[in-house]
Amino acid sequence: MDQSYRVMLVEDDPEQRANILEALESKDLLIEAFGLRPQAQSRLDQQLPDLLISDIILGDEMDGGFDLARHLQTYQRPIPIIFLSERQSEFDIVAGHDLGAIDYLPKPISLAVLKRKVTNLLRLTQNAPTLNNKTTFIENLMLDPQTFKASWHQKPLNLTVTEFEMLEQFATHSIGSVISYQDLQAATQGVVERNTINTHICRLRQAFKKITPDFDLIHNVYGRGYSWQSPKK
Incomplete structure (x- = not known):
């Protein structure tokens, strides 16, 4: 990446939050980390990130990450979301995607994989050309x-x-x-x-x-x- 991207990380477990911050540390990423939804939501009202990474269960809020994503939708600006969660039912995964998630990674997460995902995702969402039927071999x-x-x-x-x-x-x-x-x-x-x-x-x-x-x-x-x-x- 040749520019800085703003990433919001929301994870209520201090140790996991610190580990993710360390893994994603880069001169190309400006990361703001929060433990609970209200603080993260207040920050969204001030400045939107280029990417939101959030756990689903945040403190006492079983759907805190989902609620944060719903709030993000009110801005009507497409912000990619990566959910991290132990909840891996089809219902939760579909619910996450209905709220704008473009990835849903299972916990315990691989920090190396998360880092690669974030790097590739931000590069692609900023610079990728559209691939359509002219360049795919599959009709329809x-x-x-x-x-x-x-x-x-x-x-x-x-x-x-x-x-x-x-x-x-x-x-x-x-x-x-x-x-x-x-x-x-x-x-x-x-x-x-x-x-x-x-x-x-x-x-x-x-x-x-x-x-x-x-x-x-x-x-x-x-x-x-x-x-x-x-x-x-």
Whole structure:
């Protein structure tokens, strides 16, 4: 990065907050850290960050991070959000994305992965060109790396950033190409473990099936990875 970005970190555990601050320390990042929602929300009223990183449970507020995201929405300016949480139910993950999250990382978090995510995210959201049907090999799929949004048959796909990164691998390779397990892991900066790739692929398939219920284009290539196949005639 060739400029400074303002990051707000909201984490109620002092030790975890200190560890994240140390991991993200960089001349390119201006980080303000808070332990509870009210203090963070007051700061938002003064100045908006380029990125919000927040736990969901903040002190006695079980949905403190979600409430902070709702407050952020009132400014009607797109601010990317990364939620960090032990809560990993589909309900919580979907709720987080409905509130504007572009990633939802499980605790205990990998500090190295978080740092890479933050660096790449800020670079991409500031500088990335739009990827559309002219540069994707998949018909009826549109991707926008600038916002990490995707649409299928002109309807939005509900994806995490991790799932978007995996989908982008299929979209930028020719139909039928095998995307290896290693490629999928590398695309997510190591967030995805080898033994959880299938879970993420299942979530990808489900996202497509919500739009086209008969979707069956992502195929497992035993022992190698996955491939995107042409629809059957």
